[in-house]
């Protein structure tokens with residue numbers, strides 16, 4: 001559907017839409033308690049632990065309207081997130097006042113830029129509880145971080161007959177690099193199927209581990225279902241089997257407290273743009289002893305100690321894995337985002353999302369033909385994936401968009417998961433700290449109106 005068609009569709013649709021919720025935290029009506037149970041507004045309101053209205057005021061984009069003056073309701077946070085003023089200001093200030101290349105000059109600006117870049121690394125170290133700043137490698141995102149490990153650690157440590165263990169819920173970023181590694185090295189990729197009950201899934205995971213498993217790579221939170229994996233226990237089981245672990249924390253670090261030492265994982269990857277930061281910056285955490293032993297992945301400037309006609313000597317960590325000019329301003333933006341989130345508190349952010357998910361589960365339960373996918377909300381982060389029987393998901397997503405609701409439709413880069421669930425695609429609403437209960441209510445009402453309209 002092009003924009004002209006959308007405009008016409010909107011004109012048709014606007015006469016029959018359901019009530020459009022205003023953006024507010026409290027108001028009349030019921031709110032959801034635990035999955036499926038409905039709680040009074042005041043009860044749930046009392047659980048909200050921070051002032052969402054003042055948080056929203058920090059995000060300029062949330063004040064804008066779309067189409068015909070409809071408030072924007074942004075439920076596509078698992079894909080990418082919006083930016084608070086502090087992140088925008090930190091990046092602008094860096095470009096305006098301190099911009100130069102890092103680690104390459106002795107001039108004033110270069111020194112300032114280098115100091116800011118290394119301070120950003122320290123901020124990320126503290127964010128995930130790593131022991132040493134040089135265990136933090138800046139990359140372009142989760143995808144780049146996982147590819148780095150699969151290429152550098154994988155080529156050196158995985159051989160014919162070895163196994164790589166994944167779960168069926170992985171994002172393609174945590175599947176394809178391992179499939180490529182397996183093809184290069186004659187290894188096998190195994191998938192742990194899931195029941196979305198953490199205890200049962202931990203058992204299945206254990207059963208798939210063997211002395212052949214060289215690495216287990218899995219997400220902390222599924223980007224489709226919001227399923228929270230029992231990370232610490234899975235890491236311990238893999239370690240007991242003699243396997244290394246990589247955690248795809250793209251949907252965890254932005255939303256909950258993360259501590260790599262508590263988890264005991266070997267590697268961890270996440271992206272800046274899913275946590276209020278800019279695109280083009282991500283993080284690979286690796287244990288020092290592993291990173292030290294790994295060969296560089298990309299070759300070029302900055303990653304060497306010396307180069308002669310005959311070869312090169314790689315530099316120390318973290319430079320060894322940061323060839324070329326790094327994403328300097330993006331790293332400053334990521335650090336500003338981490339500071340913003342830390343100040344609010346990750347416990348409170350995850351609690352807020354839990355309340356939104358509970359409400360969404362309860363309200364979607366009232367809509368006939370809607371099937372929520374995956375686990376009960378007790379085992380979920382702030383993501384709700386669902387399907388609707390008998391109506392085109394595409395048409396629904398377009399109608400919701402015309403009402404101002406940004407949700408995602410498709411396989412969400414998790415085709416094996418959808419094959420496992422016996423589905424071609426799904427709809428996904430994913431929340432963040434700036435979303436409100438009123439938005440959830442408005443969404444379900446808009447969904448009901450869209451279903452009524454489409455079914456005629």
Ligand SMILES: Cc1ncc(COP(=O)(O)O)c(C=O)c1O
Pocket residue numbers: 078079140141142143144171173174219221222223248250251271
């Ligand atoms: C769980 C998970 N892993 C990996 C990725 C890939 O992240 P990026 O595109 O920032 O590299 C995503 C993005 O949606 C994700 O949700």
